[in-house]
Amino acid sequence: MSDAQTGSAGGMVIAIRGRNEQITHFEAYGLGYYALLQNGQRLDFVRVESFQPPIANFDDYCSYLFVEAPSGFFILRQRIVENKLYPWELRLEIEAREPAHFFRLMCRRAAELLDLAESLGLEP
Numbered sequence: 710m711s712d713a714q715t716g717s718a719g720g721m722v723i724a725i726r727g728r729n730e731q732i733t734h735f736e737a738y739g740l741g742y743y744a745l746l747q748n749g750q751r752l753d754f755v756r757v758e759s760f761q762p763p764i765a766n767f768d769d770y771c772s773y774l775f776v777e778a779p780s781g782f783f784i785l786r787q788r789i790v791e792n793k794l795y796p797w798e799l800r801l802e803i804e805a806r807e808p809a810h811f812f813r814l815m816c817r818r819a820a821e822l823l824d825l826a827e828s829l830g831l832e833p
Contacts, residue, residue, distance in 0.1 A: 720806065721807065721811055721814060721815065722805060722822070722825065723805065725803050725804075725826050725831060726801065726802040726831075727831035728783075728799045728801060729798065729799075730747055730748060730798065731746070731747040731798050732744045732746055732785065732798060732799060733746065735797075741754070742754045742757070744797070746799060752778050752780070752783065753778055753780075754777070756776075756777040756812050756816075757774055757775070758774070758775045758812075759774050759775075760774075760775060760819045760820055761773070762820045769790045769791070771787065772786070772789065773785065773786050773819065773823065774797075775812075775816055775819035777811075781802055781803065781805075782803040782804075782805055782812065783799055783802055784799075784801040784819070784822060784823065784826075785800065786800045800826075801823075801826050803822060
């Protein structure tokens, strides 16, 4: 797991760690929602925001979820190639400077987190 320190994204991000873990399935229970990772870890969702960066090639692109969990903030990615959906993956873990306000402030700007991760070599 690579780790990059940064003060970018409006100074709200302390660190971004690259992750590459497949999600085996999503589960809803009562008022909750979570994802199970291939390694058996459960990622409980507090809040989720989907986002779609501009698509350059409609035959090969990715969709994203920005997730707040009790354990932190994450970006999940699903690749779509020629209308075939690939499994969701946990791609990034984000350490926020002000966790109590981070999701609210960044949910509409989550694509900036991808740009930041790309500039650090964490996300192609």
